Amino acid sequence: MEMQPILSLKNVVKNYGDFTAVRGIDLDITEGEFFTIVGPSGSGKSTMIRMLVGMEDVSSGEIKLRNNRIDQTPANLRPTCMVFQSLALFPHMSVGQNIEFPLKLRKENPANRKQRALELLDLLRLPASYYNKRISQCSGGEKQRVALARALAFDPEILFFDEPLSALDYRLRKTLDKELKDLHDRTGKTFVYITHSLEEAMVMSDRIAIMKEGEFEQIATADEIYGKPVSRFVAEFMGEVNLFSVEGTKSEGLQGNGIEIHVNGNATELGVSLKKGEKAALMVRPEYVRFLQSTETSDFVVRGILQAEFALGSRIQYEVTISTGKTLTVEKLREDRFSGEIGSDVTLGFDTHHVHLIRGE
């Protein structure tokens, strides 16, 4: 049975004068889902979340929460809550007062309020002694947790996140995104998260929407977005990628657009067939490209010159220039380090089941 979506958007549009920030979004979010909207700055994702929480009016379209329209409801009357990029903790209140703020507004009695605050501190793995601490005494990660506790305090239907980790340093971000995933599992709440980092999105999300110029390019699981992007934009958004412009030759063939690619296998094995003259991009992620020994072979073979080698911690990245002047990226695990010299000729190969064809220019 299909579950009723908790949040449902129909043709949501946001205009600022002549400029359209959000162009007719349709979206259903399932209850309990961790849904992430990823996009570069200016993609409309912040406008999007501000409309969802009620800080921004929709120009047209409708937003429904459990089948009730909420797009005309002001933020303070919506049963949803947002964790701000800046966290927006109240500096003049203690940790406890911050967490209790939404409960106090709802006239909860002080004893229940305190009990709930202590439960939330426990849920977020902060010691109970933090109840009386000042916000300024908390570290970045602790503030993060206080903001989460405050957002969870009145048991909102959906928790929204507006890039709450972007202000933190890299290491803390790494721990906190896992913690957030863990918190999502433990609370069972619906989380809607906004970020510009697809990497962050991949760690946490059940589904990811890639946003570009006010529209969703693709909504899919992390694996699908990584392995089967629908556009060059999506493919390039997530880290390094090698794209070859190709064109259909006959019903079964592919031809590199001026690139020396020998198609040994049958193009239909890619799961798509291109009509003659139809343009596409052939994508292969750097970790699926191999350095071929003279005796080895593979479905696709490309020759080039090894230009550079970068150590990325556990992985080593290589840059290889091929005959058209295009640079390919290859990644190996450190233990599989390639021993070729910089400037030497190399042969690269990759297989049909590791490539993905993106239709269109």
Next chain:
Amino acid sequence: MERLDRKLGIFSALPLGVILLVCFLAPLLVVAAFSVMPERVFDLKHIPDFSAYSVFFQQGYYKSLFWSLGMALISTVVLFLVCWPLAFGMAKVFGKFSLVLTIAVVMSLFVSENIRLFGWVLTLMKGGLFEGYLRSITGYGFDSPLYDTPIIIFGLVYVYLPFMLFPLAQGISMVPDDARQAAADLGATRWQILRQIDLPLAAPGILVGSLLSFVLAAGAVAESKILGGQSIIVIADDIESAFTFGQNWPLGAALSMVLILIIGVFAIFGVSRIDLDAIMGRKR
């Protein structure tokens, strides 16, 4: 290096320190010394007898003190209520227009306070700008609002508006927008945001503005003289009379000391409660 910094700090503070000592602290000490002298003496070579202070209570000078403090208090409250919406607009809503408003308010300071107050007298007096025109057109006039307590408070509000407005706007601009939005998102109404977020976070500005207007209004004399027509005698008026017509310097000095003491307590209490560095935007 740090030691050199400290030395340079002392040297650069020296000129201002000397000015403060000679022009501010020294007269204060002279006044304090005179206040304990016997009545009607013109030098400090007498045995202190504190008799001037007893006159303060005997002759009802405390009444003018109460009028001064009372009207200062009321005008400060009115100023706060009048300035809050304006300051909020300047800090959060008006954008570039707030510069125009700032210039307009500051411009009024270019004209002497007394001249501006006389302007109001001409406007409000019987047969003046308002009443005179009204009577010549309609045949009906009204009594002048001048020479009464409310008009004095109006005068105080009018003259000291910038001293409340600008600190208040500064205080409100220190309230982070996202804290206000977060409060709304968590369920707060506008009224709740005002009470629980805006007022506490703008408190330094409120305190500075209130302190400035209160202190200035408590020592004000022109409003009660010009607009009030001396229907109310304020403490500053008494002090002036004691030094001039009364030729009783110790009495004037004693009255000054009482006023300085009361206002000093308010000021020190107020300033100790706020972080001036935060308001001035200085990093520590």
